[in-house]
Amino acid sequence: MPELAGELLFFLAVAGFIAGFMDSIAGGGGLITVPVLLLSGIGPVETLGTNKLQALFGSGSAAWTYGSKGHVDIRRQIPAAIMACAGAVVGALLATLLPGDLLRALLPFLLIAIALYFWRKPDMGDVDRHQRITPFAFGLIVVPLIGFYDGLFGPGTGSFFMLAFVALAGHGLLKATAHTKLLNFASNMGGFVVFALVGAVYWKVGLIMGIAQFAGARVGAGLAVRNGSRLIKPMLIIACIALALRLLADPANPLRIWLGL
Secondary structure: OOOOOHHHHHHHHHHHHHHHHHHHHHOOOHHHHHHHHHHOOOOHHHHHHHHHHHHHHHHHHHHHHHHHOOOOOOOOOHHHHHHHHHHHHHHHHHOOOOOOHHHHHHHHHHHHHHHHHHHOOOOOOOOOOOOOOOHHHHHHHHHHHHHHHHHHOOOOHHHHHHHHHHHOOOOOHHHHHHHHHHHHHHHHHHHHHHHHHOOOOOHHHHHHHHHHHHHHHHHHHHHHHHHOHHHHHHHHHHHHHHHHHHHHHOOOOHHHHHHOO
16 A cells, blocks of 8 residues: 555545535435546555445445434334445445447436436425335345445445435435445445455554544434435535546546547
């Protein structure tokens, strides 16, 4: 690992705090942490592993805050969390074997579609709606699929969980956010275990950023609990569009390479 100066570690901690705040409300914290880790001189694989470590603190902090406020029954969600973790383990194991170019090219458009979905639903609030899938099927099929994606690639996982909880499980935005953070914590754990086993985690950086992200997530989750859909909906839309633009602007994006941009 490259030796990082104290000023750079402080900068990474600040990035972790901002990412934790943003991720606890609308997801997309990786939009901040992954680029800054890469810019600090850490390699791509180690960036993914270290990012999983620090993300555990943020998603865990947010999940605990929402649970303590009664917005998610953590014990009842343990089976779904196990499925999310298992899906992420499989995804992380296959990350080096499966071509991800098509997924990377399509992801920005999927995120824009999610933003449009929430923007076009002006009556969407914190009230639960009709379920389109049984909780058993949701936990058995939808949750591990999103967890698999998190282990395989990662960006936008929180947005995909949010969309699934709102569109399929019928949750209101606040309840969907609370459940998303718990399952995102589980999928982060699955991916982290795999990266840690192969030695792709920089512990010092991950722990410093993780502590900062824990604090940011506490602040963000507290605001989300108090403001509900009035805060969550616009931040979710902004986070999806920002992440999509960030991915499209990346010179390594396969779509730009294919188009010769």
